[in-house]
Amino acid sequence: MVRLGAWVEGMDADPSVLDRYAEQLGVPMDIAGIFRGPDDDWPYPGDVELGEGRTLLVSWHLDEKADMAGWAAGDQDGWLREAAARIQGHGGPVVLRPWAEMNGDWVGFQPTPRGAAPRPRGGTYEEFIGAWRHVVETVRSCGVTNVKWAFNPTADTYPQTTPRRGPLPG
Structure with missing residues (x-):
């Protein structure tokens, strides 16, 4: 089964923007792509509407809370448990992609050899x-x-990107 989704400018403030986009394309939007950071208290009220009948695909930017060693050591576990409770409270399906495109040289959380x-x-x-x-x-x-x-590395490949297999979490 192929499911179509998108992020559309303005849909955070007005979730009907995604519906109008789907109407223009003539196909349903099964996935709402959103971007959330560590200081965002989400799911936002609009995320409930965006998630009605859809999956929320969340690019979860956690880089401002801690570096990779800090996350691995559990330095942010209290915050992470609070976020987990909010996500569970959302109820609808969520796909989390923490550190999306982490292998790109344009992000500060790029893993290196x-x-x-x-x-x-x-x-x-x-x-x-x-x-x-x-x-x-x-x-x-x-x-x-x-x-x-x-796990969502970028497909770009040039010398400054991290090879996708290097940091594969399994």
Whole structure:
């Protein structure tokens, strides 16, 4: 089954923008792509409407809370448990993609090979894998049942990008 989704400018403030976009295309939007950061108290009220009959696909930018070693060590577990409760309270299906496009050189959380100069909020491949797994395990341990996880590197490949297989969390 192929499911179509999108992020459309203005849909956070007015979820009907996504519906109008779907009407223009003549196909339903099964997925609402949204971007949330660590200081966003989401799901927003509009996320409930965006998620009605859809899956919320969340690019979850966690980089401002801690670096990869800090996430892996559990430095943000209290905050993460609060976020997990809000996500569970949303009730609808959610796909979380933490650190989306993490292998791009335009993000400060890009993992780098051991011995390479680290990015400001990045770490080694091993630290990224540890952080990613810790976030998933912590959310799951809170009994959150409406979340699936997406490892989402960029498909761009040039010398400054991290190879996709390097930090694959499994």
